[in-house]
Amino acid sequence: MAEQPKKKVVNVEAPSAKTTQNSAGGAGTASGAPTASKAPKRERVDPAWTPTPEAKAQAGKLRLISWILWALAIAGEAFAIFWVLKQITVNMWLLIGLIVVIGALALIAAQLWKKANRLDPASERDKVRFFVQNQLGAIMTIVAFLPLIILVFLNKNMDGKQKGIAGGIAIAVMIAVGLLAADYTPPSVEQYANEQATVVHLTGEDKVTWTKSGKVFHLCETAKAVNLESKDGQIFSGPVAAAHEAGKDRLTKQLKQEMEQCGFDLALLDTLPDEQAAAVDVTPEDQNTEDAPAEDEAPTETEAP
Structure with missing residues (x-):
């Protein structure tokens, strides 16, 4: 029997996201958790996922703010190019200050854009479109810096030392912001749909758990990883869409361990349709490997790393 969770469980209201499947994929019933005997044997599924109206609206606001910040960054670049660099004596402190401000605006915009993509991902x-939408932060960082860098090195009003200092700082800031702005694990509609279909198939309902400090979500409140100590001592419970809205990247890869800890039928893992199994990396190797996110590791001091 699974142990009761040690943390306070906070139920998150189920958003009105729609998920459909073109063929039978979920094995749950209203009476409780599914069993392998009720599950289909690796049938092809084509789940579709749409964000909740609330998530889509929030994503729209974040994207609007991002575009405003990028516009300000490009305006700062234009000011540096068409005024600061045009002076006979270039004000180095003003130029360096503008470079830093442009970098800060581009970084904040990129982080907000990535958050919006997790609320309303591309297909x-x-x-x-998938590449551009997910890497727009890095692309806009290049747009906000590259013309300025080129014109700094071509400027006739600056000596070699000034060009080296200003150009070097601009290149360093562009690279740093670009690396932080890039999305190395971009979300997708297909990922969210497969995760939701997988959770329903394995547990019988669209319900997962997560903590405020964790990066992934889990199958139940009694999963070991979700019960690690944290500052607020809370477990949040709700549908997959709510977990993503809370900023969680993906479903845990410790499916075998959590199926055992939650008291679900392990044989259901073998009945997952091929596309869902591939999407969540359900392989013997992954089932026996510790999950990468810090929340799934042993806690240190008072909070999971």
């Missing part, structure tokens, strides 16, 4: 089916 992997459109490769170009």
